[in-house]
Amino acid sequence: MSKNSFLAVFHSLENPNFDTQAFRLIFVKAAWKAYTGIVKQSISQSDFQNLLNPLFISLFVEKDAEIENNIHAIRDLFRDPEEIELFFSDTFYIVLNHYIKSFYGTIGGWDKIIALTSAIENFIAHVAKRFGDESFFIFEDALINALELLRQRSETITVLNTYYGVPIQYPAQILHTDKQSVIIRVHPLQETAAILQNGIYLLKNDHIIHDVYASVIPMILNGERVLKLSRFDQLETSLFHRQSIRVQPQEPYLFTIVHSSITLRAQVYDISIGGIAVTSQHPYSLSLLNEVRLVFPSEIMPQSCDMEGRLVYKSGYEGGYKYHFKIFPTLQQEVDLSKYIARREQEIIKKLRDEIV
Incomplete structure (x- = not known):
């Protein structure tokens, strides 16, 4: 521009x-x-x-x-x-x-x-x-050239969005490329998630050496809805560093962290079978790898709400703080948590389907 x-x-x-x-x-x-x-x-x-x-x-x-x-x-x-x-x-x-x-x-x-x-x-x-730095333009030219080659070969690419923590991932067909943009056809669920989030991830393959984020604009081409991609951004780390699905709860339930004799309050951001992220406006003085007792809300864990955990990461979030814990559920807790995650995943997918125009 x-x-x-x-x-x-x-x-x-x-x-x-x-x-x-x-x-x-x-x-x-x-x-x-x-x-x-x-x-x-x-x-x-x-x-x-x-x-x-x-x-x-x-x-x-x-x-x-x-x-x-x-x-x-x-x-x-x-x-x-x-x-x-x-x-x-x-x-x-x-x-x-x-x-x-x-x-x-x-x-x-x-x-x-x-x-x-x-x-x-x-x-x-x-x-x-x-x-004056031409590295971005070299990257963008190389990416679009690679996508054009895949288009000519009628090969698809894999694209990804997350919706309330749930990965939405389908193959996409490349329809057209020009110097600054690419047009793709995607699954209706993918299209809806991408439009809601104003972007989409292109996952690396034999021709694309890094995962790439792109802005999206919905458009009509030959009577069908498609996505126009532009403003590409190369990601240095892979998107696949998580071992299990994370879901965001229907609402930010109250969450309790017990460390020594101190009780701290936070709100649930997202959860997986192996970890949980919570948010708070308070800068709690927890050190990394601190062992803590986590008290889950009954909406997530109806029985045996207490679980051992360890703080693994702290970050800023919307003017406050986000705390990431690795959790160590018992066998029964893992079963209960898996049921909640599966149920919540289905609710999220249904919500996304309801968004399809």
Whole structure:
């Protein structure tokens, strides 16, 4: 996407509930929040707004405005390209959320949202001067060439989504390729999961050496629904590191962790026969490999709710924290847990089938 292309998207933001003036205020507030979170000795808020307002005008209002000088003025506030990229990324995360909310109660906004997301990504690459690195384009060319070869041979590829933790995996037929995109035909369940998640994974094979994530846009081709893939991202680690299916519960049930004499509360995120992930807003001081007692909610384990576990990983999650435990069920607990997982998996698949248009 060229500079003129992402500017064309920025200049065409509109929908029935979109307020340009409110959008300007959100953009300025988001940028100030991002800036003060990165730069410790910042300029004054009024000076910052004086620099940012011309950039907003050149990005979203005036089509003939000189954008590069305005970008240069913002770039001078930061020490290196990494800070610049982080600043615009954080700013647009907030801005994009506001833009998406403006579509509530309307139909047909996804194409505009996807176009804006792509434009933001390319604008940030332009500002951070990442277009000098050709490695991404070499990867994308090689991937599309490999997919075109498979198309000519009438060979399928395996694609994957997860829906509430359940893997949705079917073969896909490659229908068409061009320089930047690929069109595939997939199973209706796969198509629905991919559309709901705005993306799909292409699993590695003899021609694709890494798993790849791609953004998707549904479209009609010769009277049938298909998926158009673009914005490919190579994954360095394999998607198949889990040994068993994980499912997310119908609701985030309350979960108890007992360590020494301390009782901690969390909510169930997902569960498998070998582990469980829980979330909390609290930064619990549990060390990795700590042995703990886990008390499962009765909705998951109707009998013998206590189970031994060990903390194996901690991560951030939506402003809070996620704790990952390896579990050691007894034989009966494993049977009960397997029944819950199988039942929940069927509920999730039924929910996905109900989403099929």
